[in-house]
Amino acid sequence: MFNASVATADGVGYPSGFPLLPHPAEMIIGLISFAILYWLFKTKVVPRLEELYTERAAAIEGGMEQAEQAQAEARAALEQYTAQLAEARAEANGIREAAREQGAQIVAEMRSRAQAEAARITESAKRQVEAERQQAVVSLRQEVGTLSTALASKIVGESLEDEVRQKGIVDRFLAELEAGEVTPEKVTPAGTDA
């Protein structure tokens, strides 16, 4: 049939008579071309690409797994950090408490030291006052002697002065006074007044 149809073609060209009549050589070569390409695609190209697809799917799944793992790790880390933070906060509280205690202690210590200092200052002041008083007593004693002598001279007469000097009556009286042989009530009001 093919040969007959081909034979009908004339010199002008195969399709001049029947433009819709397929040319057998073209059909055969078309079939061969298709077969070659189909074979290549079926045996090589498609299996390779499908393999790639499964590989890629696996890679994506693996990636997701990895991501999940990373997320879990992150969560664990977060928990750890929270725990650490709570711990640190508790510790800070403790430290603050200790510092407060220590501060109170320091204040107390300072206070006691200041008190001691104050006591010391008071003591020394007292001592000074005592010394001054002693001095005053000594000078008073002389003055009282002189005054009483002068008073006595005025009362008894002028001659008493020499006699008193000779006999050391005033000194002796004062010594007796200090020794407690004479009651101080008689002298101290004069001493304190001076």
Next chain:
Amino acid sequence: MSPTVVSASWLSGAVVTAEGGEGGFPTPGVADFWWPVVPFHSDSAWALTRPALVMLISALVLGWFYVSATRKLSVVPSKNQFLVEGSYNFVRNTIGRDIIGSKDFLQFVPLLLTLFTLLLVNNVFGIVPFIQFPTMSRVGIPIVLTLIVYITYHTVAIRRKHGILPYFKSLVPPGLPGWLKPILFVLEFLTYFVIRPLTLALRLFGNMLAGHLMLLVFIVGGEYLLLEGSNLFLQASGVLSFAFSIFMTFFELLIEFLQAFIFTLLAALYISDAVSEHH
């Protein structure tokens, strides 16, 4: 000479050419698609023709490209791999999986990929400089591809429905009144066995032939007007015709892609019909 007279002379020229005379405008026709490159036999039309050669070359180039590009595949694609994966994804997912269904589509992917790449490259060859021949404008090649699809979907259907008779029975949807069954059977039978293959082959062939013929008319006609036109107006029309042919070339590119897509899509659709349990 007025344009009407010119067009009249074209017509007469065309008529003369068709009658084997000389002079006038040689109207492009189906005969222009006959390109015997290597004649096998001096007396007959047995020859290795230009479309056959283009087809063979396209298959070899495609095969080489796809095999070499998939030799070293990596999860992160390279440039060539990206191209291969792009076309493969398109055929596998958009055409194959979405139409045939994710259960059965994988075994038909090689067929669909072969059809789509072969058709796309051969169609686009229609406007690739120096090749400039849409292989599918020769009816033999679409017929071959359609036959492959035809045999495939009938074989699959007969296998799925366990025999020829159950297949015929499944053509008629269940639950119809008795008198409607024969009518519907005839209609469905015609659809499955005659109309589908016929339209599948002729749509592709017709689109490619007509598109290329149109380009031929504009280019050859433009050339004729420019060289043979007797006045400036005709020569200017020739330039305009050339400009329009450039526009039409881009339009052709769209048609070429669409036809490759439609052919593959319909093949997938027919296969999905065959694969499905119900009609």
